[in-house]
Amino acid sequence: MVADVIAEIQVSLRSQSKEYSTTEVKGRLGSIVEREDAQIVVALGVDAVNEALRLPSSINVVYGLVVAPPRTGRANVTGVYMSPPVSEYVATVRRYLPSLSKLSVIGNQSMLKSLNGGESLQVSAYNVSTSSDLVKTINRLRDTRALLLLPDANLLTASVMSNVLLYSFKYNIPLLGISEANVKQGALFALVFDHKAISRQIGEKVQSILNGGSAEELSASPPSRYMLYINHNTAQKMGIEIPEEMMKKAKKIY
Helix, strand or coil, X not given: CHHHHHHHXXXXXXXXXXXXXXXXXXXXXXXXXXXXXXXXXXXXXXXXXXXXXXXCCCCEEEEEEECCCCCCCCCCXXXXXXXXXXXXXXXXXXXXXXXXXXXXXXXXXXXXXXXXXXXXXXXXXEECCCHHHHHHHHHXXXXXXXXXXXXXXXXXXXXXXXXXXXXXXXXXXXXXXXXXXXXXXXXXXXXXXXXXXXXXXXXXXXXXXXXXCCHHHCCCECCCCEEEEECHHHHHHCXXXXXXXXXXXXXXXX
């Protein structure tokens, strides 16, 4: 996928670019940027972003292929992150599944700050810092109508996901997934980033900077387009009717 994203970005640009692996630039990105007289560094993935954020703030950095916006006070940084904001799930529920009128969002403080939103429905946010805290929090929820776990690999271990899905089916509270794998496991639906759309967005930001703008003037963006995955078996078991319009929009139905 990384290679596809790089190829898409390069196609969208009208300027020369040079590609480096993270291992090639580790600890020496500043000297490479100086040697190449680079105007912009496009950093793909967490390791690349961490390396790029150490550059002088005079260098524009555009990031991609990270789950959420990186926390930094550095100037001249923008990019495209992969996770849909909570408001996208809220909008999908409001449009197709209005019976799920109360959504509980669970994640660490950083993720909640970056991705939480969606005042259109009754949304309750819960800040958790450990996997056990997450499971305990979920087990206390009885009046919610749907669960959304924000992406955090440290929290969402295999055992946690197993516990969450058992809870979901025991109490008939659907889990809204963050990946196709979640949907295959039993989540009701998931919104998943489209890497081609992300590539185009990154290319557009880079071109805007090359045209005279700065990264600081460009807001970080979530994906402009999502792929919808639905688990119809889960919907049937929970007595949730998925409207035909929603089914038609799905990339895949399990």
